Amino acid sequence: MSGTLALTKAELKRLMRNRRYFIFTVAFPVVLYLLLGRQFSGQHVYGVSFGAFYMVDMAMLGAFSGALNGNAQRISQEKKDGWIRQLRLTSLPAYAYVVSKVIVSMVTTVTSVVIVLVLGRFYGNVHLAAWQWLAVAVTVWFSATIFAALAVAIGYKVAPDQVQPITFILYFGFAILGGIWYPLSGALKTVGQVTPTYQAVKIGTDIIEGVSVSIGLAIGLVVWLGIFIALATFAVRSTAETV
């Protein structure tokens, strides 16, 4: 475990030096919230004020894109460069690399989530009880971490120069279908409500609204986690000899 920790620390140190990573994860949602967070005051989305909806929305956007885009690209590049191979020659257990990637991803997404929620409180005028803040943060944080598993699957299976188009499609697919760009309604909603991005945002707004959270949404997230972990496990196993 101490080895995994040492690797995680080194990974975090690297990340601090990489500013590009923070643009999508932190800067992008913050700027969007500053631009649009106060625009539609008076309107309600999913039963809460637009400012509150958009806070959960942007927290999810930054967190899931951070977990997906950055990780997939890095893992793919490090696999190609042979760093994963080099690590296999150390006494680190085989899972340590993936575990440290997920931990690092959780550290960065928690930063982005906290920043956007603070912005929601003081710029978007969202007032919640302490437990609600915590519940919303944890929901978004957990839902974003699901995407780190998807990133592992892509990183192991896809060559670095093909990663970007794939994560790009997934990023926009999950953002649009999940109602991140524009709240879901009508026919799009019947399709979109199965996405983990929608489920995360809807759970968040339900918590804010103070209504009971539908168990179906929670189950949906767990199912997505299962799917992505299965994909990641398959990807890691099937490439064991080429890593």
Add this chain to the structure above:
Amino acid sequence: MYTGGGQQSKRHPDKTGDTMSHYGTGYGTARTGGGATSIDRDYRGAAGYGGTSSAPVVSFQNVSKHYGSLKAVDGLSLELRAGETVALLGPNGAGKSTSLDMLLALRKPTRGKIEMFGSDPYHAVKSGRVGAMLQSGGLMPEVTVRELVTLVTRLHPRPEPVDATLKRAGVAQFADQRVDRLSGGQTQRVRFALAICGQSELIVLDEPTAAMDVETRRLFWDSMKEEVAGGRTLLFATHYLEEADQAADRILVINRGRLLADGTPAEIKARAGAKRISFRLDRVDEPFLLGLPALVNLEIRHDVVQIQSSDSDATLYAVLDAGLRPSEIEVTSLGLEQAFLAITAEDDRANGKNGETGQEETI
């Protein structure tokens, strides 16, 4: 320890870095020291290395790795004893990297069994008993050399002090530079640092000097000799005959996934035929040429004669003594590729097969 007849030649006082004189010295000892006969022992088994009771550091037992119809490694058996410095010598695509990958538990053999220190490769690697430097091994970018070496040192069960490792690997001067901004040769030395940052009993190096210039290469092998002076076992893959010759006590020649020869550098060169003589001759007298002393292989194309000889002087004098006056005489050290052809041809003959050298006239 290995006790082949030609081993003394490694420490011959006349030995210099010069390849030409090296060939002569090595060959002479092999011929007079009986090394050439010891090479004929069964190199596919452990028989040649009997007499030591401890478990071998590395053992391959009839190991194969197939990719579809391609046999990357084909029935490889070998053993390494503690303290040996062994070169795995072969041209590109001979199966060297695949063999090392299997040894390091990165690939699984299709057939056969590999053991390291009496256990399976995966557990030997995870217990830190082997330090390895792979051609394909990458480095973590965006960190400094010192940070990277520190990280990998922390992962080792029996770490060496980081500063000492940086010095030993010759990376101390650029320890605070970022890993992704190093030259090819510097990168290689950082990889080497990662291989020696803990107290591993076996060091495995895959083409360690690939991106190094001549001077760096010399420095590398100087520091490597210090690393193994304490009794560590070293296995390295190379396609440079000179490198195997200068650094190893024992050379394993592999080609097309099979072990073709196992012996001291002197034995290997004697077996391959150390020199190539070529000349033009007006009237080619094949039976006479076949009777030349020290001849290993003969090839005739029209009026061009090519001879592989284990003693080029003796062969050439015999041609001149017979009154022949060949023109365009060239005597060259046998390149590794040709050495392989010679050894392969011998191997094919021993198996009663007609190999790739079938179009040549071989004795």
